[in-house]
Every structure is written in C-alpha cells, then in structure tokens.
Amino acid sequence: MVHIFRGLACLALLLLIANGIWAWLSVDDVESTTSQLRTLQESRSKIKELRTTARTSQHSDGVVKLRTHEDNETQLVKHLDANLQRSSLQFLFLLATSLVAMLVNSITITYFIGTSRWCKEVVETYSLDTQLALQSATCKRQAFPWAMIGIATVLWLSAHGGAANPSVRLISAAPWGTSYAASAALCTVIMAFCFRKQTQYLAQNFRVIETILDDVQLVQNGQSPSTNAP
DSSP: OHHHHHHHHHHHHHHHHHHHHHHHHTHHHHHHHHHHHHHHHHHHHHHHHHHHHHHHOOOHHHHHHHHHHHHHHHHHHHHHHHHHHHHHHHHHHHHHHHHHHHHHHHHHHHHHHHHHHHHHHHHHHTTOOHHHHHHHHHHHHHHHHHHHHHHHHHHHHHHHHHHTOHHHHGGGGGGGHHHHHHHHHHHHHHHHHHHHHHHHHHHHHHHHHHHHHHHHHHHHTTOOOOOOOO
C-alpha cells in the first residue's frame, strides 16, 4: 500500500508542477486576453453607436468607419477565440490535476478508516497486545490532518485557478494572474509535505499490521504472541 500511495503521490506532484509551470508561462497571456476583451467591449459599443448614426445619416464617412470597426472586431474575435481556447484547456488541466491530488489524499482517509477498525477487531479477537490497536489509531489521528490540509489546498488551488482564468471570469481575471502562479507554486510545496507526512504514517501503520499478522500466525500455531510493538 505504501508503494502504491507513493507512486500516486509522485504522479499528483508531477501534475502540480506542470500546472505551476503552465501558470507562470500564462501570466502574460492572462493580461493580454483580458486587455483584448476590454478592447472588444469598447469596439462593440462603438459599432453600436456608429450603426445608430448610420441609420440617421447618409454620410459615407460613417459607413466607412462602421465597416472598419466591424473588420477590426472580426480579427479581434479570432485572436480572442484562440486565447480563450488555450485558457479553457489550462483550466481543464487544472481540474484534472486537482481531482488526482484529491483522490490521493482521499486514499489515506479511506485506508485508515478500514485498517484501524480491522486492527482493533483482530486484536480483540485473538487477545493480542492492545497497544497494537492503539498505535494504529494513533497513526490514523496523525495522518488525517495532513490529508485534510491536502484536500483544502486542492480546493484553494482550483478556486484560485478559476478566478485567474479569462475563459471563466473574462475581464475579472486580470488581477489574478500573477497571484495564481505564486499560489500554484506554494500549493505544490504544501502538497509535497502533506504527501510526505501521509507516507510516513502509512508506513508506520503497515508495520503495525505486519506485527498483528505475525502474532495471529503464532496464536494459530499454538504459540504465545509477541508483546513487542513496532
């Protein structure tokens, strides 16, 4: 179990690192895209004004200006469409990364809920040293906070990523670009430490389970169980 968790944790960290790098490389894109969105809003307001003027006036200059603004709007929409597609892809990658990281943290919670109860029942059934069950429960209590911190970190990263993504919040994303990139780096460090602590307590609990299994084997063979807890 420890090796499986370690492998999944490494995968989650690689995804988080990739997401952080992408976030830093996209800071300028966020500012550029939000700037283009403002320009598009202004252009559409001007086009609306020129159309109103063109209906009430027969001046050719107004018609020429209208067509010029419409052509500029078409070109701007094409550029924006490409930028927003990249932003959408980045946000989907963030969601996938968050789901993987959430899954890894949830594995710790699920694992300890099952094994802690199993240790208690086996110790009671075979009259083994009660310290073994207490040690398993202690590992669970120590691991849970780190799993919950990891889950909270993932939620914070996802919310911050949505706030900084122009495909999600359009112009409102402008002030969040650099802040999100810094948060992505910080969250990766926090998650690495949380995974390290969870791996430590999973390994300790695994040693407790091995001791219980060895003692159960001794009891089944008619021998006295060991009283040495790991």
